[in-house]
Amino acid sequence: MKAAVIGGGVIGGGWAARFLLNGWDVDVFDPDPDAQRKIGEVLANARDALPMLYETALPAEGRLRFVATVADAVEGADYIQESVPERLALKHKVYAEIEAANRNTPLGSSTSGFKPSDLGAGFASADRLFVAHPFNPVYLLPLVELVPGAAAAGVVDQATELLRGVGFFPLRVRAEIDAHLADRFLEAVWREALWLLHDDVATTQEIDEAIRMGFGLRWAQMGLFETYRIAGGEGGMAHFVEQFGPALKWPWTKLMDVPDMTPDFAAKIGAQSDAQSGARSIRELERLRDRNLVAILRALKREGSGAGQVIADHEAALPALDAGTGPYITVRRVIPSDWTDYNGHMNESRYGQIWSDAADAILSHVGAGPDYVARGLSYFTVETNTRFLAETLAGEAVMCETEVTLGEGKKLALEHCMKRASDGAVLATCGQFLLHVSLETRASCAPEPAVEAAVRALVTV
Amino acid sequence: MKAAVIGGGVIGGGWAARFLLNGWDVDVFDPDPDAQRKIGEVLANARDALPMLYETALPAEGRLRFVATVADAVEGADYIQESVPERLALKHKVYAEIEAANRNTPLGSSTSGFKPSDLGAGFASADRLFVAHPFNPVYLLPLVELVPGAAAAGVVDQATELLRGVGFFPLRVRAEIDAHLADRFLEAVWREALWLLHDDVATTQEIDEAIRMGFGLRWAQMGLFETYRIAGGEGGMAHFVEQFGPALKWPWTKLMDVPDMTPDFAAKIGAQSDAQSGARSIRELERLRDRNLVAILRALKREGSGAGQVIADHEAALPALDAGTGPYITVRRVIPSDWTDYNGHMNESRYGQIWSDAADAILSHVGAGPDYVARGLSYFTVETNTRFLAETLAGEAVMCETEVTLGEGKKLALEHCMKRASDGAVLATCGQFLLHVSLETRASCAPEPAVEAAVRALVTV
Numbered sequence: 003m004k005a006a007v008i009g010g011g012v013i014g015g016g017w018a019a020r021f022l023l024n025g026w027d028v029d030v031f032d033p034d035p036d037a038q039r040k041i042g043e044v045l046a047n048a049r050d051a052l053p054m055l056y057e058t059a060l061p062a063e064g065r066l067r068f069v070a071t072v073a074d075a076v077e078g079a080d081y082i083q084e085s086v087p088e089r090l091a092l093k094h095k096v097y098a099e100i101e102a103a104n105r106n107t108p109l110g111s112s113t114s115g116f117k118p119s120d121l122g123a124g125f126a127s128a129d130r131l132f133v134a135h136p137f138n139p140v141y142l143l144p145l146v147e148l149v150p151g152a153a154a155a156g157v158v159d160q161a162t163e164l165l166r167g168v169g170f171f172p173l174r175v176r177a178e179i180d181a182h183l184a185d186r187f188l189e190a191v192w193r194e195a196l197w198l199l200h201d202d203v204a205t206t207q208e209i210d211e212a213i214r215m216g217f218g219l220r221w222a223q224m225g226l227f228e229t230y231r232i233a234g235g236e237g238g239m240a241h242f243v244e245q246f247g248p249a250l251k252w253p254w255t256k257l258m259d260v261p262d263m264t265p266d267f268a269a270k271i272g273a274q275s276d277a278q279s280g281a282r283s284i285r286e287l288e289r290l291r292d293r294n295l296v297a298i299l300r301a302l303k304r305e306g307s308g309a310g311q312v313i314a315d316h317e318a319a320l321p322a323l324d325a326g327t328g329p330y331i332t333v334r335r336v337i338p339s340d341w342t343d344y345n346g347h348m349n350e351s352r353y354g355q356i357w358s359d360a361a362d363a364i365l366s367h368v369g370a371g372p373d374y375v376a377r378g379l380s381y382f383t384v385e386t387n388t389r390f391l392a393e394t395l396a397g398e399a400v401m402c403e404t405e406v407t408l409g410e411g412k413k414l415a416l417e418h419c420m421k422r423a424s425d426g427a428v429l430a431t432c433g434q435f436l437l438h439v440s441l442e443t444r445a446s447c448a449p450e451p452a453v454e455a456a457v458r459a460l461v462t463v
Numbered sequence: 464m465k466a467a468v469i470g471g472g473v474i475g476g477g478w479a480a481r482f483l484l485n486g487w488d489v490d491v492f493d494p495d496p497d498a499q500r501k502i503g504e505v506l507a508n509a510r511d512a513l514p515m516l517y518e519t520a521l522p523a524e525g526r527l528r529f530v531a532t533v534a535d536a537v538e539g540a541d542y543i544q545e546s547v548p549e550r551l552a553l554k555h556k557v558y559a560e561i562e563a564a565n566r567n568t569p570l571g572s573s574t575s576g577f578k579p580s581d582l583g584a585g586f587a588s589a590d591r592l593f594v595a596h597p598f599n600p601v602y603l604l605p606l607v608e609l610v611p612g613a614a615a616a617g618v619v620d621q622a623t624e625l626l627r628g629v630g631f632f633p634l635r636v637r638a639e640i641d642a643h644l645a646d647r648f649l650e651a652v653w654r655e656a657l658w659l660l661h662d663d664v665a666t667t668q669e670i671d672e673a674i675r676m677g678f679g680l681r682w683a684q685m686g687l688f689e690t691y692r693i694a695g696g697e698g699g700m701a702h703f704v705e706q707f708g709p710a711l712k713w714p715w716t717k718l719m720d721v722p723d724m725t726p727d728f729a730a731k732i733g734a735q736s737d738a739q740s741g742a743r744s745i746r747e748l749e750r751l752r753d754r755n756l757v758a759i760l761r762a763l764k765r766e767g768s769g770a771g772q773v774i775a776d777h778e779a780a781l782p783a784l785d786a787g788t789g790p791y792i793t794v795r796r797v798i799p800s801d802w803t804d805y806n807g808h809m810n811e812s813r814y815g816q817i818w819s820d821a822a823d824a825i826l827s828h829v830g831a832g833p834d835y836v837a838r839g840l841s842y843f844t845v846e847t848n849t850r851f852l853a854e855t856l857a858g859e860a861v862m863c864e865t866e867v868t869l870g871e872g873k874k875l876a877l878e879h880c881m882k883r884a885s886d887g888a889v890l891a892t893c894g895q896f897l898l899h900v901s902l903e904t905r906a907s908c909a910p911e912p913a914v915e916a917a918v919r920a921l922v923t924v
Contacts, residue, residue: 012696137677138694145677171676177664183673186659190651195687198647203638206700210686212644214769215632216598216606218686221679223755225671226656227732228740232748233599235473239667239736243729268704271688275700279689287693290768294684297766301758304801307751308675340765343819344836345902350844351815358804358811375805383811387848393905441806444854 003064003164004029006079006107008072008096009086010037013112015044016140017083018066023052023141024168025061030068031075038068043285048141050397051292054338055142055299056317057359059399072096073103081164083134085112093121101127108161110134110148114185117178118151129154132161135182136170139288142295144171144312147182169316171309199271206271207278222298223308297340329419329462332363333402337394348394353420357386357432360402360418368456370449379450381414381436388432392422399423409457412438412446464525464625465490467540467568469533469557470547471498474573476505477601478544479527484513484602485629486522491529492536499529504746509602511858512753515799516603516760517778518820520860533557534564542625544595546573554582562588569622571595571609575646578639579612590615593622596643597631600749603756605632605773608643630777632770660732667732668739683759684769758801790880790923791828793821794863798855809855814881818847818893821863821879829917831910840911842875842897849893853883860884870918873899873907 005021007014010032018028018041030041045066053060069075076082082100086092093111100109105127113121113133122128133149146165150158162172175182181189198204204212220229227239234242279287302310333356343349365371365381374380394400401423408415414436420429438449448454466482468475471493479489479502491502506527514521530536537543543561547553554572561570566588574582574594583589594610607626611619623633636643642650659665665673681690688700695703740748763771794817804810826832826842835841855861862884869876875897881890899910909915 012694137681143677143680145673147673171672173669173672173676175665176669177662179662179664183659183665183670184677186655187652187674188678190655191648191687194647194651198644201638201640203640204636204644206688208634208637209644210688211632211634212606212608213648213682213686214684215634215773216604216645217649218679218682218684219604219756219759219770220598220752221674222683222759223675223679224752225674225679226652227667227671227736228748229752231736231740232745232752233473235745238733238741238745240729240733243732268701271704272699272701275688275692279692280699284693284696284699287689290766291681291685291690291693294763294766294768295680297762298680298683298759301762301801302755305751305755305758307755309680312676340762344833345841345843349816350819350847351812354812354815355810372805380806382806382851382854384851385849386811386851388846390843390845390847393843 003080006075006082008084010041014085015041019045019048019141020168022064022066023060025064027064028066029075031072047288051296052141053336054296055313057335058320059334072099076100076104079107082107082109097125108157115181118149122152128152130157144309146170146172147175148172149175149178149182151178171312206274293339329403329405331401332360332404337396337398339396342396353388353430356402356420357418357434360404368453370453378441380441382439383436385435386432390430392429394429405462406460409461412448464541467536467543469545471502475546476502480506480509480602481629483525483527484521486525488525489527490536492533508749512757513602514797515757516774518796519781520795533560537561537565540568543568543570558586569618576642579610583613589613591618605770607631607633608636609633610636610639610643612639632773667735754800790864790866792862793824793865798857798859800857803857814849814891817863817881818879818895821865829914831914839902841902843900844897846896847893851891853890855890866923867921870922873909
């Protein structure tokens with residue numbers, strides 16, 4: 003698959019990174035002589051963060067090319083994404099160049115504010131043009147707002163599938179309005195925040211604390227209405243609306259009015275932000291943001307909730323490991339940053355996660371995977387013996403080879419060998435002994451005959 | 464320490480739970496005959512979720528009493544929190560009863576909207592009255608907005624310390640305005656959301672997805688300004704303000720205007736919310752919310768960021784384990800829900816976390832804790848042998864006893880025994896062998912003499 007990315011910068015770079023790390027080839031057109039450096043920086047952040055979201059390896063990275071013309075970029079593309087600056091005349095100029103070279107490929111625009119009917123006015127190929135508005139960092143946040151405008155239903159369906167395939171959560175917006183959905187909320191909060199700064203009710207840091215210590219934590223997992231539904235208690239949403247309706251009449255916001263952005267006011271905001279965050283460079287802040295997002299997304303993935311479920315679904319659609327013949331490759335992954343400890347390397351407990359995942363791969367292979375567990379049967383680990391031979395660092399790609407050394411009745415013994423993917427160095431080994439159990443009685447019992455036969459067939463010693 | 468909680472319900476119950484689980488006694492006054500049941504439900508949720516935030520045990524739970532009068536509740540209290548319904552006359556009636564019995568104890572109000580000057584008007588003891596506005600669920604979210612009003616500085620400082628001691632992040636608000644800080648943002652977003660529903664641009668579910676798949680994840684860790692500072696790139700906040708200033712003139716929000724809350728409109732919101740979340744009861748939604756919040760807060764704690772750092776600081780202030788004489792109790796904690804797997808019990812890798820934490824307790828005890836690591840010396844685990852003897856479930860309290868069986872030169876051997884706290888049943892054992900290393904060369908070397916001597920003194924075999 004090939005994506006054409008028209009316009010680099012932070013947003014275009016984020017699009018390029020998401021496609022590349024999901025195995026797509028990407029052609030970038032951007033007349034900015036600095037585009038290659040800018041996209042390189044986004045890509046470095048993405049390579050550091052995105053693979054950490056998954057318990058398995060992403061596909062091999064695609065090929066990145068910087069091309070000299072819009073026509074070169076869109077030729078043979080399966081998807082085109084436009085992320086040029088927010089000036090309608092410029093966007094129209096770019097669409098004319100695209101249309102001259104390609105009239106059929108789905109064409110998404112990253113615009114924050116323009117409606118698709120504004121974008122497509124006057125173009126013969128407007129039926130393949132739609133808004134696909136992402137959120138920074140584009141390579142980590144799942145949301146992309148899809149506003150169809152005049153685009154054909156088939157095109158929008160096709161774009162939805164393609165974008166889901168690279169890990170996005172495409173949200174179809176029913177009607178076109180200025181700023182789509184999410185940015186309307188961001189604009190409302192921004193206006194209110196400007197008043198609080200202007201009136202010296204709070205500083206930038208105090209406003210950030212008011213958000214991230216409270217409702218920001220609620221919104222990362224449930225959003226607005228589901229949270230308030232709970233606040234409404236057994237009466238649900240109707241009760242909440244009744245109870246809090248009167249507040250709409252109270253002077254709790256100053257929103258349509260906007261403070262004048264005088265040079266003095268702009269300088270005050272800049273100075274407060276420097277006092278809050280100036281000790282860290284933008285690169286350091288990006289790294290901090292991405293580490294936090296990885297940690298939150300991984301936490302929600304374990305809970306199977308919200309954006310975490312999007313990651314889990316994407317992971318389930320990634321290509322399965324090639325079993326080959328024993329020893330089997332049972333794990334292939336990147337070490338996430340939340341697996342390290344104060345010694346600067348992977349904590350010993352996380353080696354246990356590798357052994358657990360490796361055993362799961364063998365169990366799936368012999369027919370003792372999720373369906374078998376749902377039938378009330380499983381294997382429990384009763385003993386492990388781990389040798390830690392070399393340090394493992396965050397961001398390193400590793401693999402685990404597993405041999406089945408015993409498979410008789412309810413007994414199963416595995417020998418795992420975890421290696422660094424780059425040079426094959428052995429990082430740790432583990433002998434793991436498991437017993438087959440009934441999940442009802444929680445006591446050991448014989449496996450189903452088909453599973454026992456499949457286990458026996460794997461024994462190599 | 465004793466807290467008086469005036470007014471039960473979801474908010475008062477949340478205050479009671481936070482105090483109780485941090486070892487305070489709590490007296491509740493609420494004339495509602497259903498108060499005991501309501502607080503019991505909040506407390507059950509809190510007991511399930513709050514202890515999971517910490518890698519160590521919380522203090523023994525305090526004593527909860529329901530009393531017949533306001534005077535009984537406030538007598539001998541170290542802190543009073545009022546959470547009665549949002550009617551100013553009712554609040555004044557309660558304050559008069561409090562003042563008749565107690566004039567000196569810090570008195571916080573949970574009000575969402577009233578200013579402290581409104582609350583204190585006419586009271587002789589207004590100098591100990593302030594707004595302490597928490598966020599639901601009160602037992603998990605760190606934010607509490609402190610608006611001093613006419614309260615004496617000493618009282619507000621005292622309240623800040625008390626509230627920090629039970630895990631809150633007290634945010635001092637510089638000026639009193641309607642709705643303080645955070646609720647102004649919530650009100651702005653609520654108004655915008657009502658318009659989007661009213662105009663059929665989006666449903667309740669689509670709005671929630673627009674939040675939790677995108678900017679909600681950003682706001683859970685950084686808030687508004689630090690996120691935008693990054694968007695401004697190397698130019699920082701000043702560049703961002705310059706770049707996005709013009710959007711303030713665009714029609715991106717409809718905020719001061721409010722749609723009429725007709726019965727039809729209220730029913731439409733209720734129906735959309737039912738379609739989105741109706742398959743789950745409020746209790747199930749609460750449990751889901753709390754599990755997600757625990758997972759997010761624990762993820763941020765590992766990163767040392769935002770609300771997670773508040774948890775870490777609170778944990779560091781909890782009483783240290785009583786070392787006693789060998790075997791040492793090295794871990795005492797509750798098993799968090801994110802440690803379990805598809806078999807419905809604690810995953811084998813998390814036993815490794817217990818051994819790692821137990822070893823850390825021994826290392827701290829012998830003077831090889833964080834300061835020692837900062838000097839470039841540490842111990843690395845080179846082998847573990849774990850026997851899994853019984854299942855461990857989420858929410859169970861466990862402890863680990865550790866014996867030092869070898870401590871010679873760079874060699875250290877530990878025997879860990881993990882037990883269920885309720886009945887002392889042995890859940891797992893581990894023999895762990897560690898080597899002393901230089902963090903500079905990453906090679907083994909002799910420990911500092913004082914550490915070696917302290918290790919030797921612990922050897923029991």
